[in-house]
Amino acid sequence: MLILNKYSFKSKTITLFSLFFVLLFSSCDKVVELDLQAGDPKIVIDAEIIWEKGTDGSQQSIKITRMAPYYNAEVPKVSGAQVRVENSNGNVFTFNESEPGLYVCTNFVPEINMDYKLFVQVDGQSLTATEKLISVPPIDKIEQELMPDITGPDYIVVSFYYKDPADQVNYYLTDYKSDLSPFPEYGSSSDEFVNGNEINQKFGDTDLKPGKIVEITHRGISKNFYNYINLILEASSANPFGAVPGNIRGNVVNTTDANNFALGYFRLCEANHVLYTVK
Known part of the structure; x- marks a missing residue:
């Protein structure tokens, strides 16, 4: 079965509209900075425990930053936090600060379907989150093909294949990194209509040429994180002239002050x- 990952391909409609918009207003060269109201400098926890197949998964890291005004050139790093993760067997893994805002553990023990709980003490607040480590089937093969394009020459599409387990409901998140973009391109999928089949996911770009290297990271994720990341992806690809969406809440809970919530999601993949x- 074939899954077309709706977030993998660049939208030519948006590209063409953006070009038209630039041409229409090319005579306006004045830079306008809006006087945007700054929100609360909330804590942001980027906590992905990722166990790459073929590794022992012992080295893991968690980033803690703070929200900043829109025009800030840098994201404020948060130092001095106490960070640990405990599994349902009672084992404790301490994350020590190796540089401002980066907390590292070197003896983490990943176990599929194990429950883990994150504990963060920062700014006098206690933050927690709980998730399960989700498995992913191995990638069986990677192929490429030329995709017809009515707006220009054919372009290269890279596809990878894996066998979805038939005895469970599965959710996936994939990111693609290359020198085509300074940021990864993400795509989420589920096996709702293809459970137990061979699944094919694609990544294509008109600038993808022979010799280019594509770095693919394909994860198994929980249903809750799947719903969360879909909100993120939909917001990031929304109408640029639409209303700005509110903060999307993750699974991090402030047990000291529920109203002073943190952003981010603790996930294990x-x-x-x-x-x-x-080629």
Whole structure:
């Protein structure tokens, strides 16, 4: 079965509209900075425990930052936090600060379907989150093909294949990194209509040429994180002239003051990580 990942391909409609907009207003060269109201400098916890197949998963890291005004050039790092993760067997894994805002553990023990709980003490607040480590099937093969394009020449599409387990409901998150973009391109999917089948996911770009390297990270994720990341992806691809969406809440709970919530999501994923050189 074939899954077309709706977040993998660049939208030519948006590209063409953006070009038209630039041409229409090319005579206006004055830079306008809006006087935006700054929100609360909330804590942001980027806590992905990712167990790449073929590794022991012992080295893990968690980033803690703070929201900043829109025009700030840098994201404020949060130092001095106490960070640990405990599994349902009572084992404790301490994350020590290695540089401002980066907390590292070197003896983490990942176990599929194990429940883990995150504890963060920062700014006099206690933050917690709980998740299960989700498995992912291995990638069986990677292929490429030329995709017809009515607006220009054919372009290269890279596809990877894996066998979805038939005895469970599965959710996936994939990111693609290359020198085509300074940021990864993400795509989420589920096996709702293809449970137990071979699944094919695609990544394509008109600038994808022979010799380019595509770094693929394909994760198994929980249903709750799947719903959360879909809100993020939909917001990031929304109408640029639409209303700004509110903060999207993750699973981090402030047990000291529920109203002073943190942003971010604590998730644990097994992942395939491959480098593919376009032919």
